[in-house]
Amino acid sequence: MAAVDSAAVSAALSSSDLRAHRVAFVAMVAILVAAPFMVYPVFLMKALCFALFACAFNLLIGFGGLLSFGHAMFFGTAGYVTAHAAKVWGFPPEVAILAGAAVSTLLGAVTGLLAIRRQGIYFAMITLALAQMLYFFYLQAPFTGGEDGIQAVPRGKLFGLIDLRQTLALYFVVLAIFLGGFLLIYRVIHSPFGQVLKAIRENEQRVISLGYNTDHYKLLAFVLSAALSGLAGATKVIVFQLASLTDVNWPMSGEVVLMTLVGGLGTVFGPVVGAFVIIAMETYLAETGQWVTIAQGGIFVVCVLAFRRGIVGELIALARKIGARRT
């Protein structure tokens, strides 16, 4: 089986794709390192947290074909745990963030076991319903502060050395977390595990007939996605020093779907682009109240009807077209 797997990997990632990914990755890192000296860093940090969240979500839909409509539960749960750990228990930020991500991972294992029992549309409805259940739990639970949320979460000192109250220091920590998550996802989708996942997306019956236990693969992908979503949510709480119901409510689940869709489902860089685009739009429209929601809905409709490949997907298609013409 191992021989088949490695053959599939080399076939899936051609040398030109690999080169394109390397160039794009280096460009992305260069832009992100230079960006805080030109753009408002808090905006960038918010976008980076959502970019990681969208990448984690994309791992599930783009490569496993599983549309989760409840990913806010991982994002928000990790946020509450991190906020509580940092503020009430006085944990240092790195431990608080890891605690948040760990609880999300656990939650991902429990909800994943339930959700993978159904496919397709049912999977989306089940994840949405489970997330709504958690929303009501957090609404009533005493430690979340209800409508107020957990405010004034201390940022603290990373490893007791780096003072995260300095914006620039915090920015590079957030960037490091994002890049770590991004590279992990990249590694996963190009591993034998990722190849099996893609095969399940294309034809689950055939993968079963090849002797794979597809439920294990789906569950592991779900848990991994939950863990990284949690990491994103936990980091966001340290940035904004606030954990609130917004992060765990259903519109947040919709937002991450939108980001991934706009950037390009199943592309490596799409969710990052999508997150920056959507966060920029929301920041720009923030003053106008309900127009943010209406614009989000409009983008959904346009993307589904006319723009299903997303920004990065269209760019790849364009590059292929030009490449084909040359040869």
Added chain:
Amino acid sequence: MEIFGIPTQALFGQLLIGLINGSFYALLSLGLAVIFGLLNIINFTHGAQYMMGAFCAYFLATKTGLGYWWALVITPFAVGATGVLIERTMLRRLYKLDHLYGLLLTFGLALIIQGLFRHQYGASGLPYPIPGELSGGQNLGFMFLPRYRAWVILASLVICFGTWYVIERTKLGSYLRAATENPALVQAFGINVPRMVMLTYGFGVGLAGLAGVFAAPIYQVNPLMGEHMIIVVFAVVVIGGMGSIMGSIVTGFALGVIEGLTKVFYPEASNTVIFIIMAIVLLIRPQGLFGQR
């Protein structure tokens, strides 16, 4: 008088509220099931269309002076017509794609519709009066039964079973069921399947609008009224399984009652009990109580 240490007034009162909520769950999940059967799309806009039904009744009352009974007749057609428009212009293009795109499109539409209404009318509810013929109520000795609530339960039962009868027992319904199984074959027999699909979506959406009119005098007319409702109805659909019409009706009413009773015995869980039942059903019978593999 008390049962299990709970005053009967409270017990039957919550039971009644449960039946009312159950009526709405049944009407909405029925519409979802009918739409899903033929279009293979889960209509995320359903909650927004339920809200539009309530607003349609409100507009008819305030702008044209037409009362509740007119609203009951006009609203299903008005809201259904917007559904037909959505099907014609947008949903139709998606039938050949992965079903998930239908979910994403209708989710986007729900955001637009709810956002526009909220922009215009805020988040606070608008009052809608109970029609004169149905105000007041009956004292049944063990509880007080408001006449309007009895009417809603009765009317939705009639509509639910009427729909069941049409789909399962008439010729029109047999076309519909055949088209669910094999649309290409039914088309080959000379039946206009695309038109049937369009009207089915319009019908399902019209049912949601009708449920909105029923709801207007009970809850207030509120842009957010469909938002939570749709998620609960999704859970109801998962529990029942979308395979059978009767399944949707029975599950809708049953879960409404269970939710009502939870409010009496353990109020903290009343918001989450349906989701917990969903989790249990998924563990024991993942295809849903009435679903087929």
